[in-house]
Amino acid sequence: MNLSRKLLILVPYSWLVVLFLIPFGIVLKISLSDIALSIPPYTPKLEIFSSSAEWLQYFMALDLENFIFLSEDRLYYVAYLSSLKIASISTLITLLIGYPIAYGMAKSPEHWRPTLIMMVILPFWTSFLIRIYAWMGLLSNEGLLNQFLIWTGIIDGPLIILNTNWAVYIGIVYAYLPFMILPIYASLEKMDVSLVEAAEDLGCSATSAFWLITAPLSKPGIIAGCFLVFIPALGEFVIPSLLGGSDTMMIGKVLWEEFFSNRDWPVASSVAIILLLLLIIPIILFQRNEHKQREVER
Amino acid sequence: MNQSRFSWFNATSLTFGFAFLYLPMLILVIYSFNESRLVTVWAGFSTKWYGKLLQNDAFLDAAWVTLNVGIWSSTIATVLGTMAAYVMVRSGRFLGRELFSGMIYAPLVMPEVITGLALLLFFLAIGLDRGMVTIILAHTTFSMCYVSVVVTSRLITFDQSLEDAALDLGCTPFDAFRSVTLPIIAPAVISGWLLAFTLSLDDLVIASFTSGPSSTTLPIKVYSAVRMGVSPEINALSTLMIGVVTAGVVAFSLASRKIMINRKSDF
């Protein structure tokens, strides 16, 4: 390997080591340090150790106190469970809404499709913050949704949606819907038309052909879409912060408040580490699914 | 899939689906032209909120910071991300390859709160004052991973014999990259830049962690305004941002479609 080749590898590599790997090492370290010693402003330092004894001493000082603190405090416990619940339910709703859209796109005339795909992608390019903000006006007590529902006579008084978990569900579904539609559409679009025709030729009704042929064959897309919604939803901050209420507990929000309001960095770091641990399982499953897909296509 | 039987059910789900995706933003745009400060009551057409917005120095300053951060971080990220993609696709085995690919994919799935927290603690540790530089560093780090993914997917389908042919015809490896590979993967590199730029413009969480008092970005400004509730000025700002992004994306996809047609045989 010659010099320019080495340089080509070294530049992005060292960038990521310095600005990604080392920062995570610091989070891990702080999450293990003592609260008493690190009452804010705790200034982490990159210590350089001259002997192994110092290393040892250093590690002795680290403990799991923060994690024990987290496990004893109901707040965090509830926040983790509630995050999982909110992320799962909204993933399911996104699937139920996204699948028919992807299906409709796949069955649409071929010359529509590029436009339809662009229409799905376009919101993704628009500011996330603005898209969530748009719902604040719609969902408020005097908002257009309530005005509309009262006008139609469905309800007498305004529904309280904003600042509840309902608004968080709506926000997540709205924000991540494109992530669900695109992989499902991709797997439906690849599907061979003649498969469904063959099923119908062999005596299936259109409905049973869908459940027996189309749905199973779009499974990889469904799985990919669910992960793509679930993983970011779990650590979401903006949506619960703007649309949720004070009783909406999500880890991202807790971490933010722990850090900016309570300024308790060790606890914030521990919250981050546990959030990461929660995410590792779905991420590994997702990667495995993607890998399997690539193998199949090869 | 079958296109001959586009049913009423398909039509309905598409109509409702796209209405769901677009109505909230459409309403936001319409209400940005509302005369009244009460954002839920229509009181006639007016562009006064746009005028107010343009006189708001705090917003203009934030917009300037955001633009600067966006251009710098996306440009550096494009260079680094393209290098990383090239390394991943072409360099075969090297020491720490697994770690490298892990570091490229991890920021894509990492919750922003964690990335932001980690970078803030790192900047404190090395004693770097928070400001525009730290935001640029932070944005470059996560957006280079997105660029790398976009460019990697293009490089994988790139016929390596084109590079072999360039070498065979007398190019040095760098010359081969510059005169053959880069022109062909240019659309992907440009998409990567646009993606990095949009991510940077859009980012609230990481910027909040890594910005200093002198360097507030637009999303931070918008977020703190929005927490107080809906305001017509923010509606106007949002409309401007939506307009710019829509125009940019539509123009780019039309342009790249034209390039695609010109290069159908890009095997």
Add this chain to the structure above:
Amino acid sequence: MIKQQAHTIFEPWLNPTEKPIIQFKNVTKRFGDYTAIENLSLDIYSKEFFALLGPSGCGKTTLMRLLAGFEAPSEGKIILDNIDIVNVPPNMREVNMMFQSYALFPHLNVYDNIAFGLRRSTMNKADIPDRVEEMLRLTQLVPLAKRKPHQISGGQRQRVALARSLAKAPKLLLLDEPLGALDKKLRHETQFELMDIQEKTGTTFVIVTHDQEEAMTVASRVAVMDEGKIVQVATPDRIYETPNSIYVADFIGDVNFIKGKSQILEDNKILVNWAEGQQPIIGTSEDRIDNGADITFAIRPEKVTISFEEPLDIANVFKGKILDIAYLGNISTYHLELPTGQNFKAQATNTHRIERRTYTWNDEVWLSWTDTAGVILSE
């Protein structure tokens, strides 16, 4: 199928004073545990049209990539014009390659594709247009110079690739399955074009192919490869008529194999005792065959004559029953059963347009061939 050269016979490999332009000396190439090329030695002479023939995975593409410089050998030397080129990078070698996918640069037009290598050579800038024009004329591409690769047909792309790789006048041109992407008819025409261009430019060509017919048509010599080794190197007619192994006989063309034990006669003839109670086959061999050795007799179907009457004055005559007839237009192939139950193929030309169906299923016929029609292989 066999090329007959009308003019003076070109056989530098028979001339001991001739120096080869390319020499592989004990070259081995390993990829991890896998050995792609094993201790291979080979000489290729100037102005040869040399074909590397073999199934996929036999190492022929690796051999070509070693020549182009995209791979370095694990052991051994590769000598081009008296210089060991193992450590010369591809961009410094006087070897050019025509890629299987053609590898035309999609963002450059035909002219710029052809000029690409020249602009990176020591050639005087002012001379480049002339050279490109010359190549365009040679490959009949002049009207297409300004087109992009996707605006021309497959056959035209093939010619651009050829012109581009020839433009720098390399000492050696490598062609990796150059006609693989063309349809059958165009492929035949292009084979002759390639031979014509090779003769005009006097360049040494090395072609890699898995198509035996193509190798036989274009090449002055063919190397048949199997599992990283060269099994036989010879002219196309020698390869076809005197294969040195079952592998070569089987790989090229259609063939019948009959296993047996040898019995040496005085006049260099060999008897093949192939079945109990059957008259032995009389044949000859170029190899030294021991008495009583296990041997295989190989004969091509077209060397076998079919008749209703028992033929006289011919060395080998056997009975057979027709099982199946494959009508191929110009010829018919007969699938027969020998009295021992073995299957056997024979071919006859359909000389009359409306043939009386002389031979039909279940007919008992006589099969005959001369004592030099087949070969005896010592394995």
